[in-house]
Amino acid sequence: GENVEQHPSTLSVQEGDSAVIKCTYSDSASNYFPWYKQELGKRPQLIIDIRSNVGEKKDQRIAVTLNKTAKHFSLHITETQPEDSAVYFCAASSGGSNYKLTFGKGTLLTVNP
Amino acid sequence: EAGVVQSPRYKIIEKKQPVAFWCNPISGHNTLYWYLQNLGQGPELLIRYENEEAVDDSQLPKDRFSAERLKGVDSTLKIQPAELGDSAVYLCASSSPGHRVNEQFFGPGTRLTVL
Numbered sequence: 001g002e003n004v005e006q007h008p009s010t011l012s013v014q015e016g017d018s019a020v021i022k023c024t025y026s027d028s029a030s031n032y033f034p035w036y037k038q039e040l041g042k043r044p045q046l047i048i049d050i051r052s053n054v055g056e057k058k059d060q061r062i063a064v065t066l067n068k069t070a071k072h073f074s075l076h077i078t079e080t081q082p083e084d085s086a087v088y089f090c091a092a093s094s095g096g097s098n099y100k101l102t103f104g105k106g107t108l109l110t111v112n113p
Numbered sequence: 114e115a116g117v118v119q120s121p122r123y124k125i126i127e128k129k130q131p132v133a134f135w136c137n138p139i140s141g142h143n144t145l146y147w148y149l150q151n152l153g154q155g156p157e158l159l160i161r162y163e164n165e166e167a168v169d170d171s172q173l174p175k176d177r178f179s180a181e182r183l184k185g186v187d188s189t190l191k192i193q194p195a196e197l198g199d200s201a202v203y204l205c206a207s208s209s210p211g212h213r214v215n216e217q218f219f220g221p222g223t224r225l226t227v228l
Contacts, residue, residue, distance in 0.1 A: 006155075034216070043117075043204070043219040044156065089155045099144065099208070100169060101217065103155025 002027040004092050006104025014112050019080050021107045023090035024072040032093035033066060033073045034101070039086045047088075048075070080111045115139065117220035119205050125226045131193035134223045138186070138207030145182060146217065147190050148204040156204055156219075162188065192225075200227045 003026040013019050025033075034049035050057045050064045050073065057064050061080075066073040073092075077084055087108050091101040118137040126132050138145050143164050148156035159178065161169040164185035173180065177196070182188040192199055202222040 004155075036219075043221045045219070046216055049216070091155070099161060100158060101156075103157070105155050106153070 002030060002092055002100075002102040004090060004102050004104045006090050006107060008107060009105065010108045010110070012110045012112060013080055015080060015082060017080055019075075019077045019084070019109055019111075021075045021088055021090070021109070022072060023074070023092075023104050024070075025092040025102075026071065027092065028068075028071065030092040033064070034091050035062075035064060035075050036089045036091065036103075037086045038089065038106075044089060077109075080109075082111050082113050085109055085111045117205055117207055117218055119203075119220035119223055121223055122221060123224050123226075125228065126195055127228050128197055129194040131191065132195050132225060133189050133191045134203050134205075134225075136188045136190070136205030136220060138188070138205070139209075139218055142207035142209045142218070143185065144208045144210075145188050146206040146208075147180060147188070148206065148219075150202040150204055150222070152201070159190070195225075195227045197227050200225055 006023045031052035035047050036044035037047045038044040048059050048062050048064050050066050061078050063076045087106045089106045090104045120135050145162040147159040149159055150156045158172055160173045160180050162182045165182050178192055180190045202224050204222045205220040206217040208217045
């Protein structure tokens with residue numbers, strides 16, 4: 001089955017700096033890669049996703065890049081703000097289906113004011 | 114639109130007791146998922162429903178866990194008997210093929226504590 005590794009497990013940055021979280025996956029058939037943000041005690045919420053036919057996608061201060069050859073994808077947050085502090089999860093679809101997501105273990109991002 | 118609703122939000126039980134969680138997906142979403150989230154970990158899929166049919170339950174520990182989705186809308190997840198290791202957050206999610214190509218919307222979860 002699919003295996004998703006996520007690094008780092010914790011990340012602390014100063015407000016205004018950039019943050020980068022990286023994930024690798026094992027199943028070359030995976031074709032959908034969402035990123036979820038989960039604040040403490042709250043539900044995971046999709047913040048951005050990318051499909052395998054695209055190498056990069058951007059939405060305001062967040063962007064995701066995908067390298068299918070190397071089987072890794074990254075989340076980039078620019079101009080970080082304290083409200084960006086949360087746990088971020090990457091995920092990959094496995095089995096050729098967009099339905100079955102395998103999640104990474106998460107990255108706790110802390111943005112210090 | 115109303116989001117995915119789950120109840121209860123918190124549940125504390127003693128080991129060997131039964132427990133049930135309820136989920137109401139977003140209206141019109143025919144796909145429903147139950148996930149287990151341990152502390153400090155990402156969600157892990159337990160079971161996926163397409164309407165009332167369980168199409169992927171390979172990760173569901175069937176000796177003690179069961180789920181149903183009668184009428185293809187609400188769903189319940191049951192554990193009987195509960196064990197100490199079942200303490201976790203149980204997340205329900207739903208999706209629709211016609212909405213942003215299978216984006217999964219999560220509920221707030223039920224935090225289970227087994228004593």
